[in-house]
Amino acid sequence: MPILAVRHVTTYRYRQPVAFGEHRIMFRPRDSYDQRLIAASLAIEPEPCALRWMFDVFGNCVAVATFAGRARTLRFTCGITLEHTPEHAPVFPLAPHATHYPFGYGAEDMPDLIRSIERHHPDPGHAIDAFARSFIPAEGRIPTQDLLAAMTRSVRQNFTYLARAEQGVQDPVQTLRTKRGSCRDFALLMMEAVRALGMAARFVSGYLYNPRGDRERHVGGGSTHAWLQVYLPGAGWVEFDPTNGIVGNRDLIRVAVARDPRQAVPLHGSFFGFPADDLGMSVEVDVAEIDGVADTGHAVLPVLQTSASR
CATH class of the missing domain: 2.60.40.2250 (Immunoglobulin-like)
Incomplete structure (x- = not known):
């Protein structure tokens, strides 16, 4: 540790x-x-x-x-x-009904999760809907962890990270269209994509540890960092960093969580x-x-x- x-x-x-x-x-x-x-x-x-x-x-x-x-x-x-305490190879002990997508949340959790499930940004052309559903097979179910890991790593592989000095967060539709953004932009995009699939997501602000001598390991260091958590029955709130393709908390220092980046x-x-x-x-x-x-x-x-x- x-x-x-x-x-x-x-x-x-x-x-x-x-x-x-x-x-x-x-x-x-x-x-x-x-x-x-x-x-x-x-x-x-x-x-x-x-x-x-x-x-x-x-x-x-x-x-x-x-x-x-x-x-x-x-x-x-x-x-x-x-x-x-890093999770180098996270295996989430999901509840039996949530091991594969789609799944539902229990009635006792819904009152507390509903605002984190709701979409917070308009998607008039359903571009984010299409992005989210591109990770779902045409037939059958997909392991929930595989779905979320694929989405996380897709952003890392196909989007370009840009440090932005401007305040605020970029509209997720714009981030998807340009495939460019900061860590907070990528976190919000994935939050909205996860919410489009009916899962609860929240924003995380904190710090990124990039070991000395390994500057190629991560992007987004030198300033505060942002990622997201997804609520998974049986595992609770699980970390996903689309900027660096990280699943789990490895190299992530959590400071604050919120429903919206502005909070x-x-x-x-x-x-x-x-x-x-x-x-x-x-x-x-x-x-x-x-x-x-x-x-x-x-x-x-x-x-x-x-x-x-x-």
Whole structure:
């Protein structure tokens, strides 16, 4: 079980000192069976006048910072250390009725899954419907895991990854038509395709571990990363990364989950000034494996350290 360290720095620059509105920061992973948080830190420059923590509607941990002064630079430096348990060859123990597609969800699950099954984007020409059904054989049933793995790897093989600095997510029909997009675009496209087949899907924001010396292994590193989860009876929420063709959680550090990508933005806020004052934003993310920590069941660092840099 490798120990991974993440350093995430976001810097906003302005032409002249501006005032800042409330900023919401979503960087702290939740503990789970496949990742155990050892330490987390957050440094903000300039120092906020208040910093509070909350859980959003999905149970994601969110820090909310408010500011009193003005500055030409606003910087957030986030750090996490966690123990990661990768699934190198995931085999999902599906419920007997869900081993092959099509399948249905139980009546007790439907009230909680329905909004994750509904389509969220228009598909007037049924292009996404056709894309989703292209993975289903003309006759007979297909193993559910094979269906989802084929869709995941098809995006990796047939689409071109492009890092996009623009905010927001590309319309999934456009992503399908151009076969180009960022990790969040590919995640949304596959979410809508999975939903077209009647399965529940949700968006995941986090980080991607690309081992040093193996830069060809994955694309999408150096910034935050995005993928999706699909709810499968018997297995629960299972990870799929269409950008890199990953099935399971290997090299994926989960921070936040949401029904819609707009609900899982890692950092967002506002400033008060002229539009021309905005000189842009830079993001630096480094994920590295560090020497292991003795598995005593206790963290060697405080689970949360919050400070303001000067």
